[in-house]
Amino acid sequence: MLSQEDRTLLTVENLDVHYGDLQALHNVSLHIPQGTIVSIIGANGAGKSTLLGAITGLNKPTRGKITFRNEDISGIHTHDVVSKGITMSPEGSRVFEKMSVEENLLMGAYLSRARKKRKELLKRVYGLFPVLKEKSGQSATYLSGGQRQMLAIGRALMVDPEVILCDEVSLGLAPVIVKDIYHKIVEINREGMTFILVEQDVKRSLKYSDYSYVMVKGRIVMEGPSSQLPEGEVKDAFFGISKYA
Amino acid sequence: MEVLLQLVINGILLGGLYAMIGLGMSLIFGIMGLINLAHGDLMIISTYMSMVLALHFSGNVFIALLITVLVMMVVGFFCQSVLINRVLDKGAEPPLLITFGLSIILQNVLLLIFGADAKSIPTKLAAQNAITTPWFSISAIYLINFVISILVILSLHFIIMKTYFGRAIRATSGDVVASELVGVNTKRVYAVTMALAMVTASIAGLLIGMTFTYTPTTGTQYLIFAFGVVVIGGMGSLVGTLLGGIILGLAQMLGSYFFGMAYQLFFGYVVLLVILTFRPEGLFARTK
Amino acid sequence: MKGMERVAITTALGGRAALIRRIILATIMVLLITLPLWASEGVVMIVFLIMLYMAVGQMWNLLAGYAGLVSLGQQIFIGLGGYSLAIITEVYHLNFLLAILIGGVISGVFALVISQPIFKMKGIYFAIGTWVIAEALTLYFLNWSFVGYGVGFNIRTSYDLSTNYLYFLSLIVGLGSAVLVYIIMRTKGGLALMAMRDNELAAEVMGVELYKTKLAIFLVSAFVSGVTGGVLYLNISFIQPTAAFSIDWTVAAVVIVIIGGIGTMEGPIVGAVIYVVLKQYLYNFPGISMIILGVIAIAIILVAPKGIMGTLQAKFGWEIISARRSTKNIKQMVHPDCG
Numbered sequence: 001m002l003s004q005e006d007r008t009l010l011t012v013e014n015l016d017v018h019y020g021d022l023q024a025l026h027n028v029s030l031h032i033p034q035g036t037i038v039s040i041i042g043a044n045g046a047g048k049s050t051l052l053g054a055i056t057g058l059n060k061p062t063r064g065k066i067t068f069r070n071e072d073i074s075g076i077h078t079h080d081v082v083s084k085g086i087t088m089s090p091e092g093s094r095v096f097e098k099m100s101v102e103e104n105l106l107m108g109a110y111l112s113r114a115r116k117k118r119k120e121l122l123k124r125v126y127g128l129f130p131v132l133k134e135k136s137g138q139s140a141t142y143l144s145g146g147q148r149q150m151l152a153i154g155r156a157l158m159v160d161p162e163v164i165l166c167d168e169v170s171l172g173l174a175p176v177i178v179k180d181i182y183h184k185i186v187e188i189n190r191e192g193m194t195f196i197l198v199e200q201d202v203k204r205s206l207k208y209s210d211y212s213y214v215m216v217k218g219r220i221v222m223e224g225p226s227s228q229l230p231e232g233e234v235k236d237a238f239f240g241i242s243k244y245a
Numbered sequence: 246m247e248v249l250l251q252l253v254i255n256g257i258l259l260g261g262l263y264a265m266i267g268l269g270m271s272l273i274f275g276i277m278g279l280i281n282l283a284h285g286d287l288m289i290i291s292t293y294m295s296m297v298l299a300l301h302f303s304g305n306v307f308i309a310l311l312i313t314v315l316v317m318m319v320v321g322f323f324c325q326s327v328l329i330n331r332v333l334d335k336g337a338e339p340p341l342l343i344t345f346g347l348s349i350i351l352q353n354v355l356l357l358i359f360g361a362d363a364k365s366i367p368t369k370l371a372a373q374n375a376i377t378t379p380w381f382s383i384s385a386i387y388l389i390n391f392v393i394s395i396l397v398i399l400s401l402h403f404i405i406m407k408t409y410f411g412r413a414i415r416a417t418s419g420d421v422v423a424s425e426l427v428g429v430n431t432k433r434v435y436a437v438t439m440a441l442a443m444v445t446a447s448i449a450g451l452l453i454g455m456t457f458t459y460t461p462t463t464g465t466q467y468l469i470f471a472f473g474v475v476v477i478g479g480m481g482s483l484v485g486t487l488l489g490g491i492i493l494g495l496a497q498m499l500g501s502y503f504f505g506m507a508y509q510l511f512f513g514y515v516v517l518l519v520i521l522t523f524r525p526e527g528l529f530a531r532t533k
Numbered sequence: 534m535k536g537m538e539r540v541a542i543t544t545a546l547g548g549r550a551a552l553i554r555r556i557i558l559a560t561i562m563v564l565l566i567t568l569p570l571w572a573s574e575g576v577v578m579i580v581f582l583i584m585l586y587m588a589v590g591q592m593w594n595l596l597a598g599y600a601g602l603v604s605l606g607q608q609i610f611i612g613l614g615g616y617s618l619a620i621i622t623e624v625y626h627l628n629f630l631l632a633i634l635i636g637g638v639i640s641g642v643f644a645l646v647i648s649q650p651i652f653k654m655k656g657i658y659f660a661i662g663t664w665v666i667a668e669a670l671t672l673y674f675l676n677w678s679f680v681g682y683g684v685g686f687n688i689r690t691s692y693d694l695s696t697n698y699l700y701f702l703s704l705i706v707g708l709g710s711a712v713l714v715y716i717i718m719r720t721k722g723g724l725a726l727m728a729m730r731d732n733e734l735a736a737e738v739m740g741v742e743l744y745k746t747k748l749a750i751f752l753v754s755a756f757v758s759g760v761t762g763g764v765l766y767l768n769i770s771f772i773q774p775t776a777a778f779s780i781d782w783t784v785a786a787v788v789i790v791i792i793g794g795i796g797t798m799e800g801p802i803v804g805a806v807i808y809v810v811l812k813q814y815l816y817n818f819p820g821i822s823m824i825i826l827g828v829i830a831i832a833i834i835l836v837a838p839k840g841i842m843g844t845l846q847a848k849f850g851w852e853i854i855s856a857r858r859s860t861k862n863i864k865q866m867v868h869p870d871c872g
Contacts, residue, residue, distance in 0.1 A: 058422065078425035087426050094423040096416050107416050110409065111428040159427055280657045331835055337656060338603060339834050342791060345605075346834070349784055350827035357820040465780065469668060472661050508676065514669040521662050522650040 009034040009194055010055070010086070010163060015064035017047075017054050024050045025218045028064070032163070037185065037195040039205040039226065042215035043238055048198040049091055051215070052165045055196075056088050057081040068163075083111055087159040091167040093152040095140040102136040104151055108158025117160060125154040128184055146177035153181070163194045170201050182208045202234050214238065249502060251381045256498035257491050258383070261391035262456070264490025266449045266467055267474025268398060269442035271486050274475055276418040276438050277333065279340050283347040285468030287443065290351055291317050291450035292459055293359060296366050306368070306451065314447045321443030325436040333435070348464070355461035366454035390452045395487075397445055402483045404441075414438055466510070473517040492516075565704060569697045581700050581768070582809045584707025586785060588761045590793065590801030591710045592754040593786035598796035599718070599726045600750045603656075605783050606663025609670060610640040610755045612777035614762025616680060619772045622690045629690045633763030640759025641752050648748055667778050674774035685773030688766060702764050710757050715798065717753070726750065784823075791830045794840030803841050 010032040017025040025047050032038050042048045053059040055066055057078035066074045073081055096104050105125055109118040126133035129150045135143065140151060149169050156164045166185070170178040178201075186208060189195055199205040206212060206226045214222040214229075214237045222229070222237050270284045281287075291313045298309035324347065332339040368386070375385040405411035416424040417434045424431050453459065453467070470493060478489025493513055500512025569577055589607060596602040617636030622629050647666060654662045675683045691699075718726070725746050728735070766772055785808060793804025808826065815822040837844040 056426065058425075077430070078422075079428050079430045082426060082428040087428075090422060090426060094420050094426075096419045096423065098419055099412075099415065103412065106409075107412055107424075108427050110413060115409070155427065280661070328831065328835065332838075335838065338597070339838060341603070341657065341660070342787065343831055343834050345784075345787060346791075346827045346831040349788070350824050350831075353820040353823040353827070357818075357824075465668075469661070469665055476658070508672070511669055511672040511676075514665050514672070518650065518662060518665055518669070521658055521665075522653050 007034045011067040013065045015054060016062045017050050017059050018062045028220055030213060032196060034194055035192055036210040037189050039197045039199055039209035039212045040215060041199055041202055041205045041212060046215040047218040048215055049167055052088060052167050052198055085162040087156045087161045088165040089152040089156045093148040095148050095151050097141040099140055100137055101132055101140055101151060104140050105154055105158050108155035114158060114160040121158050121160060125157050129154055146173050149181060165196045167198050202238055206231060247380050252498040252502050254381055256495035258387040258391040260491030260494030261394035262452060263470050263474055263493050264487045265394035265397050265445055267471040267490055268486055269445040270471040271475045272438055272442045276414055277435055282344040283351060284471055285464030286348045286351040288446040288450040288467060289459060289464040291447035292454040293355060295451045295454055299366060310451050314444050317443040317447040318440040321439040322436045325439035330432045330435060352461050361460055363458040363460050365458045368455045386456050390456060397448055398483055398487055477520055569700060574696050577696055577700050579809060579813055581703040583805045584703040585761055585765050586789060586809055587707050587801050587805035588710035589786045590789035590805055591714050592758050594790045594801050595714055595750060596754050600747055603660045604663045605660045606667045607758055607786050608778050608780060608782040609667045610758035611762035611782045613640045613643055614759035615766035615772050615777050618763040618766050619688045633760055636763040637756040637760035641756040644752050644755030648751055671774050671778040683774060685771060688770045691767045691770050699768055706761055706764050788826045788830050792833055792840055794842035797842045797846060800840050800842045
């Protein structure tokens with residue numbers, strides 16, 4: 001629920017991103033208020049991952065501006081973006097295969113601010129995801145898909161950020177596990193964490209987020225408070241049907 | 246029979262030294278996927294540097310080593326940051342060719358400054374034996390080489406496995422994007438890794454200089470050895486690196502026994518080629 | 534320039550550009566053939582070296598720039614070519630031209646033999662594998678009585694040969710290698726090579742027989758390098774293992790191709806000119822020329838990785854000798870009904 005006093009934490013203004021001659025994002029603008037869960041819905045190739053990549057410094061914008069806490073962070077190195085308080089649970093989890101679960105989590109607390117509190121942060125992550133504590137000594141390569149996703153989110157938590165971007169957490173996972181992960185995200189959000197969720201699952205995105213943006217072919221075609229967006233229309237937009245094509 | 250035993254012992258002792266030479270290369274290859282073709286030459290440069298400094302400080306090899314290590318760390322850091330980091334994302338060939346170019350430059354600079362005559366770092370240890378028994382003896386310098394190599398290998402193992410920065414190195418070698426996303430400056434990790442590799446190379450350089458003679462082109466020979474260690478021992482395994490070195494050392498010594506002194510290197514090369522053909526990932530590589 | 538615009542302009546210039554290209558090539562040919570008439574012996578010898586080093590560069594370029602095989606072992610074949618010349622003329626007293634050709638054949642056969650193990654090595658392993666084989670050969674020859682151990686021996690057949698004779702031999706080898714590369718690239722094999730270089734998996738899916746193609750290129754490159762080695766040593770007149778199988782030959786090839794432009798036809802030519810001229814100029818300071826070349830090579834990789842000709846091609850569409858057929862012909866090849 002958005003209130004009038006909510007501060008905008010992250011702003012994306014008129015963002016263009018090109019891959020060589022190919023334009024992946026066209027004039028994308030977003031406002032992410034603090035403490036909310038914002039979802040970005042779109043099909044494969046709609047540009048969602050590119051958008052997250054631009055925010056985290058993995059892609060350089062060709063035009064436009066990204067502002068975090070009134071500071072321009074457009075185009076700065078990823079590790080600098082992270083030190084300012086934004087991190088991501090990337091698509092496919094990307095856990096450190098050769099390290100144990102606990103080492104993965106400790107790696108999350110690499111930066112000094114988080115490193116000082118690492119024991120406390122670790123406790124919190126283990127509280128949220130007990131299965132990670134069970135497997136803390138095991139090599140990450142033996143985890144199931146759902147456990148990897150939890151590890152990726154846990155690692156992001158260890159960074160002690162203000163915003164966590166989640167790139168397709170539900171990809172390839174059983175519905176039961178996805179539901180569990182989303183409930184945990186909501187729980188973490190209640191404690192003050194801002195989330196940007198990128199998803200292909202329209203229903204879930206609308207259900208668990210406060211505000212949604214719909215992307216088609218690199219453009220925002222629809223946005224609004226999630227509870228007020230009609231699922232049918234969102235799905236139409238998603239598939240590029242009628243007026244959104 | 247005693248001759249054989251002596252050769253085996255020498256092979257093992259030398260193997261430790263070869264392992265340390267290969268260690269630097271293994272580190273770079275494991276973390277960045279880059280084969281530094283200038284590794285041997287960088288090592289020999291530190292040998293020459295140690296020689297000059299040792300002469301300057303009236304034979305005190307410790308001061309010479311200290312200064313050499315510091316200088317080479319800076320050189321390594323510089324090479325990585327300014328030269329190699331820029332082309333790491335441009336494919337496999339450009340970084341390789343840059344190190345090739347570096348190798349050319351270094352060898353010719355050394356040739357220009359010191360000439361092609363063989364040199365050595367004089368030390369009394371080379372002629373002495375640390376242990377003498379009726380069946381074999383252990384040369385003092387070989388023993389020192391072995392002990393120092395083991396110490397360096399263990400220290401590096403400790404740094405990589407037990408420190409936060411070592412963890413950052415491991416993370417970077419696993420997944421650059423994920424590492425950046427937890428705040429690791431991966432380009433700086435590469436530069437520091439190169440600096441670490443240079444530390445091992447300069448220590449190895451000093452030891453080589455005290456044990457053998459060298460010329461500006463000696464680097465090439467040790468480059469192939471280092472590569473042999475990496476290939477035989479497999480990447481990512483410090484124990485493997487040590488064993489790789491020992492196998493190479495043994496191959497060399499036994500080769501000289503069975504085929505004659507002249508063929509010792511040749512035999513080492515053949516072993517390397519065989520392994521490259523059938524098991525390039527190394528004998529001891531950890532499965533992914 | 535955007536890709537489509539450049540194609541349009543080139544097609545529009547079409548006939549005119551092609552004519553200019555042909556005039557330039559013809560002029561160069563005439564100049565080269567008549568060189569001994571109007572240039573001093575010193576200059577002739579410089580062009581002699583340029584021709585031969587260009588051949589060495591062309592072969593490395595064929596392997597690395599087109600087939601994607603970075604080799605650090607070209608010296609294997611140069612050494613074998615040189616030694617073939619030496620042995621066949623000194624020990625068997627046969628004609629040196631025959632010896633040079635046989636040298637090429639021996640190099641090709643050796644390449645076939647080592648292709649078995651060496652093609653199992655991928656990427657960097659392949660590169661180091663070729664280097665190790667060269668070093669192993671050096672050691673073997675150093676200990677082989679038949680070739681006089683490390684002392685080496687003189688190649689006396691060349692003593693009677695005139696500079697001009699040597700020069701025309703080098704022209705045949707140098708221009709021949711360029712023409713050979715040109716022909717290879719224009720055939721189906723060439724298209725296959727470029728496809729392979731750009732994306733091996735995709736090429737394989739399209740039916741390119743990777744292994745056979747790579748092997749063929751490897752053998753051709755070995756043969757030509759062997760012949761080049763023979764002519765080179767005809768001039769040097771003295772052969773010895775460490776120099777014959779020295780990495781320096783590959784260093785020359787790499788530097789020539791990098792500076793000139795990897796993967797281009799004119800690159801090795803430009804590179805060879807720069808390499809030979811620089812070394813001649815700084816003849817009294819051999820180390821310095823190599824240092825300068827090394828610095829230039831590194832600078833090029835950092836700043837203009839396509840080399841001189843590659844960057845010119847990309848920026849201005851300059852292609853004097855094009856490996857690619859015009860798009861019109863490609864369309865016809867793929868869809869015979871397209872007009």
